[in-house]
Amino acid sequence: MSKHLNLTLKVWRQKNNKSKGQFVTIQANDIADDMSFLEMLDVVNEDLTRKGEDPIYFDHDCREGICGMCSLVINGRPHGPMEGTTTCQLHMRSFHDGQTIVIEPWRAAAFPVLKDLAVDRTAFDRIQQAGGYVNVNTGGVPDANTIPIPKRVADEAFESATCIGCGACVAACKNASAMLFVSAKVSQFALLPQGQTERYERAQAMVDQMDKEGFGSCTNTGACEAECPVGIKLTNIARLNREYFTAKIFRQEDVHS
């Protein structure tokens, strides 16, 4: 049998990008502790809708912890108090009856608030478009495993590729730095043979775009790694630094002309 909780929510409400937001206290009563955090918000929203009020706007999609759409800073922690978990996979059993829960959007100049708890994360898309891709020849589909890749390297690239682009790293960082995200996206290609063609241009283009979007710089506090729901490691950031400085010092295109 599930327990039921009565909670006090302090939720950030903001009409749109232009308006000033504020915290609104909302009572969430009779919440089953086996609900996910988002289901709890669904219940609260049904209640608000019934009362004719505007429901709380928040991002969500797959609710399976794999898409990277959900966000929320819950009691000061991106994706809440559980480690290695997205908000949709956080359950109300992590909270206790009578608790006050503060819910805030990701805070970053590069992630403007759209409404309430939803922020615009297209800055990540633009970084990705700047260099997070590989060129391939058209033609027949190549056979699987035609390019030999050591398992160790394939595993490492895979680890980096598990980044779901949720932005928790930016939310957790005191500088709102996107280095963990960018480093994961650079690493997944830099490690693999398919990513070599654009390898050094990629690092430069993605860092340039990252700076242009107004993210802060990395001070190696490690908060991003601690809050990442999929466990992206700081070694990725060291790799991005290597890729970038190698590109700048040894691999500028005009060196070859």
Added chain:
Amino acid sequence: MSSKSKPVLTSSLGKKLIMSLTGLFLCTFLVVHLIGNLQLFKDDAGYAFNNYAYFMTHFTPIKVVSYLLYASIVVHAIYALVLTRQNKAARPVGYYQSSGNANSKWNSRNMGILGTVILVFLATHMQNFWWQYKFGTTPYVEYQTELESGNRQINASDEIPPNYDGYKIFVNNGVEVIQTKDLYKQVEYTFKNPLIVLLYVIAMAALAFHLIHGFQSAFQTLGFNHRRYIGLIKGIGIWIFGVIIPIAFAAMPLYFYFKSL
């Protein structure tokens, strides 16, 4: 992808590179400075230390490095300021509730505060000794050492005699004579003041926490992070730069203060 990328030093990573390189250079200085200053603990009325002080301020290669050092301090501080302003601008609206120590260490988030304490200390430290030694007033000492027996006679005075024209070393009838400004005595005088001793000890605590994060952070910025040697880097950062060096430095004002009581 365009190959026309921004110049390296204007990017966020480039600025971090400067922080990293100047920081590591300042770390190497600390090692040299500590080893030299250990001569303060010698009970020889400052004979070794005063000769060392003269050498360090008058040997040209060392002078060149010392100006590089001053430049590094200034550049490190200026870039810290520039980066901090940019980083603050990256989050115009802060959190109501912050995660605090749940996901990162206090010192890693407050390098600017720790650095400011160190900068205030440096200004005081330079005034206390560097300025006094070069332009201010220091006591004066003459060491007369019999080369055969090693017996030493010390003629010290609180003021530099009017006929003194710089450091001199000569041998007269088997007696080595050294006339010099007495920086050792200046150190003794300075550390009679408990407030200065307190500032020095606090600054060394700040230095310890600054370097426990800073040393390994500098290597991370340079791209050195591999499980094979990251333990060594972190170990050196914590034990040598975070513990041994600050404690040894802090021991100097404490030693002179308690000796003066």
